[in-house]
Amino acid sequence: xxxxxxxxxxxxxxxxxxxxxxxxxxxxxxxxxxxxxxxxxxxxxxxxxxxxxxxxxxxxxxxxxxxxxxxxxxxxxxxxxxxxxxxxxxxxxxxxxxxxxxxxxxxxxxxxxxxxxxxxxxxxxxxxxxxxxxxxxxxxxxxxxxxxxxxxxxxxxxxxxxxxxxxxxxxxxxxxxxxxxxxxxxxxxxxxxxxxxxxxxxxxxxxxxxxxxxxxxxxxxxxxxxxxxxxxxxxxxxxxxxxxxxxxxxxxxxxxxxxxxxxxxxxxxxxxxxxxxxxxxxxxxxxxxxxxxxxxxxxxxxxxxxxxxxxxxxxxxxxxxxxxxxxxxxxxxxxxxxxxxxxxxxxxxxxxxxxxxxxxxxxxxxxxxxxxxxxxxxxxxxxxxxx
Amino acid sequence: xxxxxxxxxxxxxxxxxxxxxxxxxxxxxxxxxxxxxxxxxxxxxxxxxxxxxxxxxxxxxxxxxxxxxxxxxxxxxxxxxxxxxxxxxxxxxxxxxxxxxxxxxxxxxxxxxxxxxxxxxxxxxxxxxxxxxxxxxxxxxxxxxxxxxxxxxxxxxxxxxxxxxxxxxxxxxxxxxxxxxxxxxxxxxxxxxxxxxxxxxxxxxxxxxxxxxxxxxxxxxxxxxxxxxxxxxxxxxxxxxxxxxxxxxxxxxxxxxxxxxx
Numbered sequence: 001x002x003x004x005x006x007x008x009x010x011x012x013x014x015x016x017x018x019x020x021x022x023x024x025x026x027x028x029x030x031x032x033x034x035x036x037x038x039x040x041x042x043x044x045x046x047x048x049x050x051x052x053x054x055x056x057x058x059x060x061x062x063x064x065x066x067x068x069x070x071x072x073x074x075x076x077x078x079x080x081x082x083x084x085x086x087x088x089x090x091x092x093x094x095x096x097x098x099x100x101x102x103x104x105x106x107x108x109x110x111x112x113x114x115x116x117x118x119x120x121x122x123x124x125x126x127x128x129x130x131x132x133x134x135x136x137x138x139x140x141x142x143x144x145x146x147x148x149x150x151x152x153x154x155x156x157x158x159x160x161x162x163x164x165x166x167x168x169x170x171x172x173x174x175x176x177x178x179x180x181x182x183x184x185x186x187x188x189x190x191x192x193x194x195x196x197x198x199x200x201x202x203x204x205x206x207x208x209x210x211x212x213x214x215x216x217x218x219x220x221x222x223x224x225x226x227x228x229x230x231x232x233x234x235x236x237x238x239x240x241x242x243x244x245x246x247x248x249x250x251x252x253x254x255x256x257x258x259x260x261x262x263x264x265x266x267x268x269x270x271x272x273x274x275x276x277x278x279x280x281x282x283x284x285x286x287x288x289x290x291x292x293x294x295x296x297x298x299x300x301x302x303x304x305x306x307x308x309x310x311x312x313x314x315x316x317x318x319x320x321x322x323x324x325x326x327x328x329x330x331x332x333x334x335x336x337x338x339x340x341x342x343x344x345x346x347x348x349x350x351x352x353x354x355x356x357x358x359x360x361x362x363x364x365x366x367x368x369x370x371x372x373x374x375x376x377x378x379x380x381x382x383x384x385x386x387x
Numbered sequence: 388x389x390x391x392x393x394x395x396x397x398x399x400x401x402x403x404x405x406x407x408x409x410x411x412x413x414x415x416x417x418x419x420x421x422x423x424x425x426x427x428x429x430x431x432x433x434x435x436x437x438x439x440x441x442x443x444x445x446x447x448x449x450x451x452x453x454x455x456x457x458x459x460x461x462x463x464x465x466x467x468x469x470x471x472x473x474x475x476x477x478x479x480x481x482x483x484x485x486x487x488x489x490x491x492x493x494x495x496x497x498x499x500x501x502x503x504x505x506x507x508x509x510x511x512x513x514x515x516x517x518x519x520x521x522x523x524x525x526x527x528x529x530x531x532x533x534x535x536x537x538x539x540x541x542x543x544x545x546x547x548x549x550x551x552x553x554x555x556x557x558x559x560x561x562x563x564x565x566x567x568x569x570x571x572x573x574x575x576x577x578x579x580x581x582x583x584x585x586x587x588x589x590x591x592x593x594x595x596x597x598x599x600x601x602x603x604x605x606x607x608x609x610x611x612x613x614x615x616x617x618x619x620x621x622x623x624x625x626x627x628x629x630x631x632x633x634x635x636x637x638x639x640x641x642x643x644x645x646x647x648x649x
Contacts (some may be wrong), residue, residue, distance in 0.1 A: 035498030045486040075620035106481020106503040117461040124460035172609040
């Protein structure tokens with residue numbers, strides 16, 4: 001216990017420092033406007049808050065709909081013990097994305113405008129609606145966890161009746177807006193660097209979201225086991241690792257083919273700013289994880305899977321930032337480096353997410369499985385089968 | 388009926404009277420320091436660019452199928468039947484997607500205001516609606532900027548090129564670029580000199596609309612597909628339960644693996 005306490009202190013100090021900086025940055029943002037608090041400009045109107053907080057935030061929350069689909073539609077009941085953490089991550093993720101938008105929008109007081117002022121030709125309009133609806137779906141999907149704690153049985157029964165339509169709606173909304181975040185960039189064929197611009201951007205965004213959903217579930221299960229002392233469901237993580245391999249392989253083949261057909265490979269081989277970041281993304285998010293997952297020793301060990309998940313998450317965060325920032329710089333004619341205020345607010349939002357996750361696991365039944373049906377014995381049997 | 392502007396750079400003397408008239412019309416400050424800036428901004432909607440002894444105007448192209456209007460999630464930007472692409476500041480929530488998407492880099496933002504707006508030339512939409520020409524046309528001493536019906540201006544531009552082929556680059560910029568624009572340009576030097584990109588004739592909104600048009604399909608087919616998969620997986624569980632728990636079946640079911648009846 002004393003060792004844990006000592007270990008936690010620097011973390012607390014760091015978190016406090018991040019929140020203090022974030023608070024000051026918030027004051028600057030809302031007293032001085034976007035000009036005073038960001039390095040955005042007429043040449044570079046979207047920066048870290050769109051590239052990381054929105055694009056990466058939504059991607060990192062993809063574990064929610066993938067696991068809900070696996071358990072409640074594909075009837076893969078063995079994943080039940082990790083549905084709740086994935087759902088919690090997704091719900092917090094979307095709440096934080098919406099929260100982050102309040103910083104980035106020039107008129108955050110009008111964030112609701114797309115709900116009543118329609119333009120169905122706009123991808124942003126579709127994303128706005130999908131994110132709003134899906135956040136609502138996530139709230140309803142997560143509500144039973146809260147009701148259970150409050151012993152509210154009747155609303156729990158009501159929600160149970162609509163649980164299947166909710167899951168289907170959630171999967172469809174996620175499919176739509178995960179891919180639409182890629183579609184946002186279809187409109188800039190002459191601005192986004194050819195290493196990233198592709199007519200298949202929506203497909204790439206969707207498949208990578210599936211992969212990252214798996215990786216994030218592995219990641220948070222591992223982190224929770226390490227820091228919150230929960231039991232690690234290794235056989236489940238191995239299964240997730242297998243699914244992750246499939247998603248990564250499909251993505252890799254499509255991406256390689258797409259670059260080939262658009263004649264973009266020579267650009268990747270010419271050394272430069274864009275190609276360096278392209279290879280960072282491809283190496284970290286695709287090549288290295290796939291290589292590691294082909295090694296039985298890695299894909300069967302908790303540490304190996306943890307490493308792979310970190311690489312995949314970091315690699316695809318690089319991908320999203322490459323689309324939003326790296327790939328847009330050359331055509332804009334400027335280099336964009338976020339101001340400290342932008343970084344401080346982003347870090348605060350991430351810290352708030354981690355803190356809320358830890359808080360929720362302490363007060364709600366997150367790491368316990370939903371109904372207490374026997375899952376452990378077959379799991380143990382399965383672990384043997386997997387070996 | 389659609390109105391347009393024809394700017395003939397060979398007639399322009401670079402006096403920048405259009406800049407000043409534009410500023411006056413839109414209530415913006417104008418002085419020699421502003422005149423020196425050869426780029427548009429949130430306080431300067433049109434600029435006259437100089438390249439040795441040639442000039443070129445920069446202003447909103449007021450596209451026929453505007454990218455900005457297609458991407459705006461709240462429909463704040465709109466192509467009017469008269470030609471101008473207008474902006475409704477009361478709708479705008481400041482997502483700045485129009486700035487990212489505009490192929491000409493036209494929309495500018497009031498970065499240092501607490502209630503910022505997007506700023507751009509709107510082809511004097513109020514004047515045009517009242518049957519007048521734009522402020523920049525009215526002031527132009529040489530007729531380099533001309534206001535009129537788009538079709539008529541295209542005919543005139545063609546005529547000018549035909550009559551003096553040596554004087555012009557054989558190209559009416561804006562005739563076909565990104566599906567055509569309501570600002571047409573003629574020049575003696577290549578348009579690339581003034582950073583007017585070499586665009587193909589397809590309007591950009593199609594690129595996203597092709598994908599958005601599939602949304603209803605995803606919703607309908609997705610619901611049916613997912614519902615169907617759920618029905619099959621549920622059915623397997625029910626059948627297995629009905630046929631009684633043989634040890635092997637029960638074990639397989641609990642593992643969530645494949646059941647016996649496929």
